Amino acid sequence: MSLLQSKIAVVTGASSGLGRAIAIRYAAEGACVVLADIRDAPVEGGATTLELIEATGATALQVATDIADWNSVDAMVSATVERFGRLDIIVNNAAIYTSTNLLQTSIEQWDRVIAVNLTGFFYCSKRAVMQMVGQEPVNEVRGRIINISSQHGMVASPGDFPYGVSKGGIVQMTRQIAVDHAEDGIVCNAIAPGKIITGKPGVANDPKALDYSRSRTPWPRLGTPDDVAGAALYLASDMASFVTGVNLMVDGGWMAG
Template sequence: MSLLEGKVAVVTGASSGLGRAIAVRYAQEGARVVLADLRDEPIEGGETTQVVIETFGGTAMSVATDVSSWEQVDRLIVGAVERFGRLDVMVNNAATYTSTNLVQTSESQWDQVLRVNLTGMFHGCKRAVQQMLGQEPVDEVRGRIVNISSQHGMVASPGDFPYGVTKGGTVQLTRQVAVDHAPDLIVCNAVAPGKIITGKPGAANDPRALEYSHQRTPWPRLGRPEDVAGAALFLASPLASFVTGINLMVDGGWMAG
């Protein structure tokens, strides 16, 4: 049987990049996936995530969601439960960035990154836990939360001050939720990608930055969204039955070097 057969998963930031890869992988493993994003069109181009999933016979629904709004996150979870009956997996992936250091970052940029990356994570975790607390456990678990952090939650993100700060906060938020809600049979973990090649525009794909990432990564290639999706699948599945509060590095050995 597929690892997520019959499970219900919500993935934020699901239209592109890591969120898209996670949503597709979950659907391939039998999950009914709720796709939350501000936009449907993938940055990389091509069909929407929902169309991709439905083309291979998977089940998905899309809900336009700004994770910085509690009302919209609440509506997202209510809609998912009304459609599919429960919430088994919540993936908090939606994020933004500015590519600015401390003195370059305006107050409005700071506020925007924190609202999406950290307050949005808080909204997703809180609303998911509220739902999961009222559910009967399945295989000793009421629900699982997977937060997407970053290696830049562990080491500084050069030239992207607000992003790095929020990813550090994500790591601690994950630990806090895991410890506080372990007695409730709610699992919470994070996945920390290293350098992953996506369609994200800007400095992330600057040739000099890519060359530096190749030099720092022991593995002979940089990461793909599917690498992160595999880790997110593990943490969402019964294979991770005694794993909670971790920040799982998916970085080709960068942090080990």
């Protein structure tokens, strides 16, 4: 049997990058996947995540969602439950960055990054738990929250002050939810990717930045979205029921060096 057979999963930021890979992996493992994003066209180009999943015969639902807007998040979870009857898994993945240090960061940039990367995760987690606590548990678990943090929630994010601060907040948010809602049957973990090669434009794929990342990563290659999707599959499955409150590093050994 597939690891997520008949599970209902929401993935935010599912149109591109890590969210896209996670949604596709979940669908391949039997989940019905809700693609929550403000856009549907992938930054990598090509077919949409919805098209790729439906082409395999799996089930997906695209719901336009701005995670920085409570009403949008509320409507997305309501649409999920109306269509599928429950919510088993939510992956909080959608995030933005500015590539600015403290002095370079405008108030507007700070507010926007925190609104998406931290408040958005709060909104999605809160609305998910509101649904999950009223559900019947399956193998002791009523629901699972998986937060995509970053190695830059553990160490500084050079030259990107609001991003690093927001990711550090996500790590603590994960611990809080895991402890506060364990008795409710809610499992909450985070995944902290290291350097993952995606189609994301900008400084992330600058050749000098890539060379630096290669020099810091003990494993002889940089990461791919599928590496993160594998970790997200594990944490979403029944294999990880006694694993809660952790920030799982998926970084090729960067943080161990």
